[in-house]
Amino acid sequence: MTTLKQKLTGALVAAKLISPQDLEKALKTHADIGGSLKDILIRDGFVKEKDLMSTLSRELFIPFLELSKYKVDPAVVQLLPEKIARHYKVVALSKIGNVLSVAMSDPLNIFAIDDLKAVTGYDIDIVLAGEKDIIKILDKFFSASASSEDISSVVEGEQTGQEVEVVKVEGMLELGSVMEESAKAPIVKIVDLTIREALKKRASDIHIEPAERDLRVRYRIDGHLYDVFRLPKKNQNAILARIKIISGLDITEARLPQDGRFMVKLRDREIDFRVSALPTTFGQKFVLRTLDKSKLAKGLDSLELSEEPLRLFAEAVKKPFGMILITGPTGCGKTTTLYSILNKLNTPELNIVTIEDPVEYQVDGVTQIPVKTDIGLTFASGLRAALRQSPDVIMVGEIRDAETADIAVKASLTGQIVLSTLHTNDAVGAITRLIDMGIEPFLVASSLIVTSAKRLCRRVCHHCREEIQIPKETWKKLGIERVIQKTGKKPNFFKGKGCTQCGNTGYFERIGIHEVLMIDDSIRDLIIKRASANQIRDFAIKEKGMMTLRDDALLKVIEGISSLEDALQATAEE
Numbered sequence: 001m002t003t004l005k006q007k008l009t010g011a012l013v014a015a016k017l018i019s020p021q022d023l024e025k026a027l028k029t030h031a032d033i034g035g036s037l038k039d040i041l042i043r044d045g046f047v048k049e050k051d052l053m054s055t056l057s058r059e060l061f062i063p064f065l066e067l068s069k070y071k072v073d074p075a076v077v078q079l080l081p082e083k084i085a086r087h088y089k090v091v092a093l094s095k096i097g098n099v100l101s102v103a104m105s106d107p108l109n110i111f112a113i114d115d116l117k118a119v120t121g122y123d124i125d126i127v128l129a130g131e132k133d134i135i136k137i138l139d140k141f142f143s144a145s146a147s148s149e150d151i152s153s154v155v156e157g158e159q160t161g162q163e164v165e166v167v168k169v170e171g172m173l174e175l176g177s178v179m180e181e182s183a184k185a186p187i188v189k190i191v192d193l194t195i196r197e198a199l200k201k202r203a204s205d206i207h208i209e210p211a212e213r214d215l216r217v218r219y220r221i222d223g224h225l226y227d228v229f230r231l232p233k234k235n236q237n238a239i240l241a242r243i244k245i246i247s248g249l250d251i252t253e254a255r256l257p258q259d260g261r262f263m264v265k266l267r268d269r270e271i272d273f274r275v276s277a278l279p280t281t282f283g284q285k286f287v288l289r290t291l292d293k294s295k296l297a298k299g300l301d302s303l304e305l306s307e308e309p310l311r312l313f314a315e316a317v318k319k320p321f322g323m324i325l326i327t328g329p330t331g332c333g334k335t336t337t338l339y340s341i342l343n344k345l346n347t348p349e350l351n352i353v354t355i356e357d358p359v360e361y362q363v364d365g366v367t368q369i370p371v372k373t374d375i376g377l378t379f380a381s382g383l384r385a386a387l388r389q390s391p392d393v394i395m396v397g398e399i400r401d402a403e404t405a406d407i408a409v410k411a412s413l414t415g416q417i418v419l420s421t422l423h424t425n426d427a428v429g430a431i432t433r434l435i436d437m438g439i440e441p442f443l444v445a446s447s448l449i450v451t452s453a454k455r456l457c458r459r460v461c462h463h464c465r466e467e468i469q470i471p472k473e474t475w476k477k478l479g480i481e482r483v484i485q486k487t488g489k490k491p492n493f494f495k496g497k498g499c500t501q502c503g504n505t506g507y508f509e510r511i512g513i514h515e516v517l518m519i520d521d522s523i524r525d526l527i528i529k530r531a532s533a534n535q536i537r538d539f540a541i542k543e544k545g546m547m548t549l550r551d552d553a554l555l556k557v558i559e560g561i562s563s564l565e566d567a568l569q570a571t572a573e574e
Contacts, residue, residue, distance in 0.1 A: 009037075011055050012047060022046045042131075045466055049130050053105075057128050062107055067091070067133035077141045084119055088112040091129070091137045098122055103129035132498050139503075187238045190231065191246075195273075195288075197228070199266055201503065204290055204331075208243070210236055210283030221503065222458045222510050223331070236283055243286055247275040255279055259358070274358065291360055303340050306555055307487075308547050309514040312450060316518070317344055322449035323412040325399075327424040332454050333512050334421040335360055338395055341419060342366060345393050353389060355382040356397040371397070379404045387411055396420040402437040409439055412447040426549065427451040427517040428537045431527055445524040453515040453549055457562045457570035458507035464499035465506075467492065470564060478568070483554045486545075492560040511561055513552040513570065518544070 012018045026040050041047045057064035079092045090104040100122035107126055116124050194217060198206045203219035215231040244251045247260030258277040263270060272291040277284045300313050316324055326334045339361055346352060346365050357371035369382050379396055380403040386394055398421050399405045412418040422430050430451040434444045470493050475481040484491060496506025517540055526536050540546040553567035
């Protein structure tokens with residue numbers, strides 16, 4: 001007698017959705033490691049999920065539903081406990097009388113159906129849906145509907161306070177009624193859970209934004225913001241006061257922007273948080289930026305630079321004096337690159353001084369000066385004072401004005417290595433920006449060692465990536481063919497399908513892309529002659545073979561590290 005599994009696999013072969021050889025491989029894997037045959041078929045790329053679902057629907061007479069086109073009722077979704085829903089990957093869709101209709105991706109799991117019936121007390125009617133769509137619904141509705149009481153109940157008994165421990169608070173604050181409210185267990189647990197979940201999801205920023213009727217929490221993950229949950233408006237003041245207390249901010253001041261920081265200990269990791277408070281229409285908005293020392297690059301090799309940029313940077317840091325400039329927009333990793341160079345140079349023989357606003361990472365063996373403009377300690381005054389300390393290496397967080405630029409350039413000509421950042425679009429832009437600030441071209445030409453532009457593009461998730469084909473016509477149109485010829489790399493294109501590891505985004509973490517311009521005699525001549533940025537850029541590309549940001553981004557695509565879509569987005573200005 002034919003079993004149900006044999007009937008379904010036979011239907012897949014008959015429909016030519018899978019070859020008999022691939023089916024044999026899948027069955028062998030299933031026999032070796034166990035688990036769900038359906039998951040193995042999809043995970044290993046033997047069958048597309050949509051095709052498998054259509055076959056299951058046809059053979060089992062169970063309707064297939066595209067959840068992305070279905071309007072889900074939040075109240076019905078929550079009829080199933082979150083743990084049960086996530087464990088069996090099932091979402092409740094509707095309830096008529098004593099019948100609860102649910103969408104699930106594995107209709108052969110009879111234990112799941114029995115458990116759902118036991119937990120809810122309803123008769124269960126099932127429809128088929130894709131696993132990714134089900135997880136998206138669960139993430140959306142269980143997170144978005146969480147109130148402060150719900151969150152407290154989730155962390156009850158998990159000893160959240162012991163897992164996320166504030167170990168450093170700057171300043172002492174006066175107590176008041178809001179502070180008393182903020183110290184209550186539910187509020188403390190909400191803040192702790194918000195921080196813990198952000199670290200768990202690899203968020204670089206936590207945005208806590210007051211709205212008219214609630215308090216919205218969003219995480220920035222791999223450069224993109226995602227809604228996480230919303231909290232009741234009635235708890236807003238207590239939650240924000242709790243953040244102010246641990247950050248060392250003045251809880252009585254709500255009209256002016258404030259900056260603070262705190263440190264948390266999560267298991268064996270110590271993570272700094274930089275806190276910014278900004279007054280808005282409905283209350284103060286907070287942004288908490290994570291600064292994880294364990295992820296700080298320890299040298300140039302850890303930046304995962306391409307071969308050419310790595311060679312140029314390695315050559316630049318060997319120079320006895322001069323200026324190294326990193327350019328790019330906010331949040332592109334300029335500071336990370338500077339700290340990587342600092343770590344490369346950080347030896348007992350060198351006196352290294354930094355002037356930063358604020359000091360982001362504390363590094364042993366380096367003298368770090370925080371800018372305090374309210375008392376007159378600016379980049380320029382700090383740099384001037386640092387030069388009297390007999391430094392060998394100076395890092396200026398950012399060149400913002402002509403005075404700082406002038407002192408930095410002159411310092412680089414008198415025997416120091418100067419590292420700094422500028423906000424320009426490309427490597428050549430750093431040269432013209434210094435000249436626009438009033439620095440003489442001959443001084444710019446003499447002081448600069450190297451300028452580099454940086455961006456970040458997302459990595460394709462290694463857990464769910466699948467190889468794809470890109471048409472040869474596209475290679476030529478987008479410059480892929482040119483990069484292949486220049487580097488001699490064999491193309492391997494990948495794209496992430498989306499899985500639990502990457503939060504169904506298809507991406508996991510980011511990697512830097514760089515455009516590095518080494519200032520040699522020919523480039524110096526162009527600078528002294530006041531050549532335009534376009535002239536210098538064209539010369540560097542044609543005569544020096546400079547790899548542009550787009551070239552480096554496409555190289556990451558060719559190597560299978562990033563996707564074509566994200567590489568083009570990261571270098572959209574080109």
